Amino acid sequence: MDEILFRALVEAVDGYLGRVERIAALSSEAGIELARLVGAWRSLLGQHPPARRGRCAGCRAPGMCSVWQVAGAWFVRA
Numbered sequence: 001m002d003e004i005l006f007r008a009l010v011e012a013v014d015g016y017l018g019r020v021e022r023i024a025a026l027s028s029e030a031g032i033e034l035a036r037l038v039g040a041w042r043s044l045l046g047q048h049p050p051a052r053r054g055r056c057a058g059c060r061a062p063g064m065c066s067v068w069q070v071a072g073a074w075f076v077r078a
């Protein structure tokens with residue numbers, strides 16, 4: 001994945017998590033659990049920041065790491 005596509009994925013996932021956070025703020029018990037899930041995902045994604053050439057700085061593996069693959073599959077392409 002190149003750097004531009006990775007940035008687009010990061011923005012799309014961040015947008016999704018932001019929408020969930022706004023929904024969570026509107027409800028009570030479910031909102032607490034949604035906020036917990038969003039916080040966990042933001043923490044996990046924060047450990048896998050985008051690096052040069054579309055790589056993950058956390059994994060340093062070539063291509064998109066499994067964390068971003070899952071986030072993209074569930075939060076953007078779903």
Ligand SMILES: [Zn+2]
Nearest residue numbers: 048056059065
């Ligand atoms: Zn990673």
